[in-house]
Amino acid sequence: xxxxxxxxxxxxxxxxxxxxxxxxxxxxxxxxxxxxxxxxxxxxxxxxxxxxxxxxxxxxxxxxxxxxxxxxxxxxxxxxxxxxxxxxxxxxxxxxxxxxxxxxxxxxxxxxxxxxxxxxxxxxxxxxxxxxxxxxxxxxxxxxxxxxxxxxxxxxxxxxxxxxxxxxxxxxxxxxxxxxxxxxxxxxxxxxxxxxxxxxxxxxxxxxxxxxxxxxxxxxxxxxxxxxxxxxxxxxxxxxxxxxxxxxxxxxxxxxxxxxxxxxxxxxxxxxxxxxx
Amino acid sequence: xxxxxxxxxxxxxxxxxxxxxxxxxxxxxxxxxxxxxxxxxxxxxxxxxxxxxxxxxxxxxxxxxxxxxxxxxxxxxxxxxxxxxxxxxxxxxxxxxxxxxxxxxxxxxxxxxxxxxxxxxxxxxxxxxxxxxxxxxxxxxxxxxxxxxxxxxxxxxxxxxxxxxxxxxxxxxxxxxxxxxxxxxxxxxxxxxxxxxxxxxxxxxxxxxxxxxxxxxxxxxxxxxxxxxxxxxxxxxxxxxxxxxxxxxxxxxxxxxxxxxxxxxxxxxxxxxxxxxxxxxxxxxxxxxxxxxxxxxxxxxxxxxxxxxxxxxxxxxxxxxxxxxxxxxxxxxxxxxxxxxxxxxxxxxxxxxxxxxxxxxxxxxxxxxxxxxxxxxxxxxxxxxxxxxxxxxxxxxxxxxxxxxxxx
Numbered sequence: 248x249x250x251x252x253x254x255x256x257x258x259x260x261x262x263x264x265x266x267x268x269x270x271x272x273x274x275x276x277x278x279x280x281x282x283x284x285x286x287x288x289x290x291x292x293x294x295x296x297x298x299x300x301x302x303x304x305x306x307x308x309x310x311x312x313x314x315x316x317x318x319x320x321x322x323x324x325x326x327x328x329x330x331x332x333x334x335x336x337x338x339x340x341x342x343x344x345x346x347x348x349x350x351x352x353x354x355x356x357x358x359x360x361x362x363x364x365x366x367x368x369x370x371x372x373x374x375x376x377x378x379x380x381x382x383x384x385x386x387x388x389x390x391x392x393x394x395x396x397x398x399x400x401x402x403x404x405x406x407x408x409x410x411x412x413x414x415x416x417x418x419x420x421x422x423x424x425x426x427x428x429x430x431x432x433x434x435x436x437x438x439x440x441x442x443x444x445x446x447x448x449x450x451x452x453x454x455x456x457x458x459x460x461x462x463x464x465x466x467x468x469x470x471x472x473x474x475x476x477x478x479x480x481x482x483x484x485x486x487x488x489x490x491x492x493x494x495x496x497x498x499x500x501x502x503x504x505x506x507x508x509x510x511x512x513x514x515x516x517x518x519x520x521x522x523x524x
Numbered sequence: 525x526x527x528x529x530x531x532x533x534x535x536x537x538x539x540x541x542x543x544x545x546x547x548x549x550x551x552x553x554x555x556x557x558x559x560x561x562x563x564x565x566x567x568x569x570x571x572x573x574x575x576x577x578x579x580x581x582x583x584x585x586x587x588x589x590x591x592x593x594x595x596x597x598x599x600x601x602x603x604x605x606x607x608x609x610x611x612x613x614x615x616x617x618x619x620x621x622x623x624x625x626x627x628x629x630x631x632x633x634x635x636x637x638x639x640x641x642x643x644x645x646x647x648x649x650x651x652x653x654x655x656x657x658x659x660x661x662x663x664x665x666x667x668x669x670x671x672x673x674x675x676x677x678x679x680x681x682x683x684x685x686x687x688x689x690x691x692x693x694x695x696x697x698x699x700x701x702x703x704x705x706x707x708x709x710x711x712x713x714x715x716x717x718x719x720x721x722x723x724x725x726x727x728x729x730x731x732x733x734x735x736x737x738x739x740x741x742x743x744x745x746x747x748x749x750x751x752x753x754x755x756x757x758x759x760x761x762x763x764x765x766x767x768x769x770x771x772x773x774x775x776x777x778x779x780x781x782x783x784x785x786x787x788x789x790x791x792x793x794x795x796x797x798x799x800x801x802x803x804x805x806x807x808x809x810x811x812x813x814x815x816x817x818x819x820x821x822x823x824x825x826x827x828x829x830x831x832x833x834x835x836x837x838x839x840x841x842x843x844x845x846x847x848x849x850x851x852x853x854x855x856x857x858x859x860x861x862x863x864x865x866x867x868x869x870x871x872x873x874x875x876x877x878x879x880x881x882x883x884x885x886x887x888x889x890x891x892x893x894x895x896x897x898x899x900x901x902x903x904x905x906x907x908x909x910x911x912x913x914x915x916x917x918x919x920x921x922x923x924x925x926x927x928x929x930x931x932x
Binding site (some may be wrong): 323326328333348349352353354355356357359363367368369370371372376380381383384385387428432502 | 526532533536540541554638641733838839841843844845846847848849851924925929
């Protein structure tokens with residue numbers, strides 16, 4: 248099976264790009280010749296022009312690109328929020344490119360977790376209930392729901408904040424609630440759309456720390472969309488989009504380590520360590 | 525994904541906006557309680573009239589002199605000035621020749637001053653026959669009613685109502701006493717049982733009954749009969765009796781075919797119907813006005829739900845992104861609106877019933893809470909919830925998750 252790793256080796260300045268051949272973990276995501284065309288009145292907008300991409304289980308991939316590059320469209324397709332005009336998308340071995348709206352909703356419920364830039368928590372709803380929400384739709388029993396939600400909040404370091412409403416939490420805490428919510432149905436993949444876009448740099452590092460730990464300790468596959476190179480630098484692999492195509496796809500040899508950076512903090516801002524895109 | 529889960533989700537969503545939910549329900553609450561109160565006032569009035577009319581006997585017929593207009597039922601006391609008055613002979617013929625008639629009592633009324641000792645009382649003296657108590661299903665409490673012999677001899681005997689007994693003979697037994705009716709001594713032979721008010725609110729116990737012959741000769745000085753009570757052999761026979769009496773009277777009055785009747789025969793259901801017509805028109809009218817407020821309440825729910833869908837676009841996007849199906853979102857919003865309208869309906873029922881119980885205490889109007897109006901209100905508010913909730917719910921379910929998430 249062809250993977251993005253075999254496409255080629257890019258010279259990437261600071262990074263030594265190592266594209267390990269396949270035969271590691273199985274692929275969670277396989278995009279094959281994905282096209283997406285929107286019609287805006289008479290005008291056809293080609294958002295994606297043939298994207299082929301594979302993401303393996305346990306990978307931490309950052310998707311980068313300028314606005315209009317097609318990264319958000321890719322994200323929506325990977326997240327089963329949208330379906331491709333042409334091409335095939337296999338998620339966890341299942342072809343999901345031609346599914347109906349309801350079937351895609353079921354896939355999102357069972358296999359995907361979302362983290363958004365604007366947190367997107369339900370207001371006037373406790374952290375615990377926000378985290379319970381996906382399980383409510385999945386029909387999990389109340390006791391189990393409560394147990395798993397509490398556990399997820401503990402995992403993101405929000406023990407004791409269960410009853411707080413979003414407006415009683417800081418941005419970083421809200422984003423952690425959102426991560427707990429994404430985690431709670433035990434997804435195949437967590438998709439994060441500009442998760443640090445609304446956070447200050449220290450909080451960003453904290454959030455990236457959580458992502459890195461989830462990825463390393465629990466082996467959770469992560470796909471993160473960002474336009475900030477220094478955020479992408481926390482990932483193991485960076486995919487860069489331009490004009491609806493993949494421009495670059497490379498491994499990050501020495502990703503930033505959020506945990507270590509946090510240890511060296513109070514002294515804020517010494518972020519310009521590595522990378523580019 | 526089951527409905528129970530969605531119900532829970534809907535309740536959580538409503539609980540987040542308690543004050544808005546309460547305000548939305550207000551329209552339905554007012555509408556439902558208004559319907560219940562209005563209908564129960566109307567029903568109470570009808571029931572009172574109905575029971576009073578029924579207590580007069582269901583096989584009772586009225587024969588009165590003079591033609592009556594339709595709807596002139598209330599004026600049915602007869603017209604003694606018409607050219608062909610009802611005569612005692614007419615009524616005797618009715619009793620003799622109409623097989624479906626069992627009892628007949630002419631009624632002649634005279635207003636008179638009753639004096640006993642140093643007490644006096646002005647009242648209506650009704651000249652009736654000895655069959656009167658049986659026709660009107662009105663028992664004599666003490667003593668007895670006068671007899672057929674008293675009627676034939678135009679005896680000066682009188683049977684008085686409780687009100688008169690209380691006023692003329694306070695604290696003593698009236699039977700056997702003598703009182704003066706327009707200065708003529710009459711012997712009290714009996715006292716009627718207490719009857720209470722008639723449908724028009726008049727005190728039926730404020731009356732004295734004497735043989736109609738006595739009233740005609742001694743008090744009125746004529747032989748006219750204004751009206752008569754006739755009893756049919758059974759309730760089923762009332763319509764037959766009505767037709768047969770009419771035929772007989774036309775014959776006796778020598779009316780040409782096609783000429784209008786110069787008398788009127790009515791049965792109790794006509795009277796009841798006439799009395800009820802006013803009441804039910806009123807009930808329907810009040811019910812309609814209340815129904816309009818219920819409709820307005822429903823539209824209020826739709827407005828709030830529509831606003832709510834727009835306001836909660838992002839929430840809908842979140843739910844969809846998380847994995848809620850369109851149907852789950854639609855059901856959630858539909859349940860929210862049904863819960864709002866049903867809770868409003870239930871509150872309205874409680875308020876309506878409380879008000880219906882309070883109205884008789886405050887205003888003295890009888891009320892009757894009807895099960896139909898409660899069941900109707902519940903069904904109507906559920907229907908309002910579904911009907912006015914469906915459009916906003918469909919709008920919510922039709923949202924695209926990507927667009928909805930982007931909504932500011």
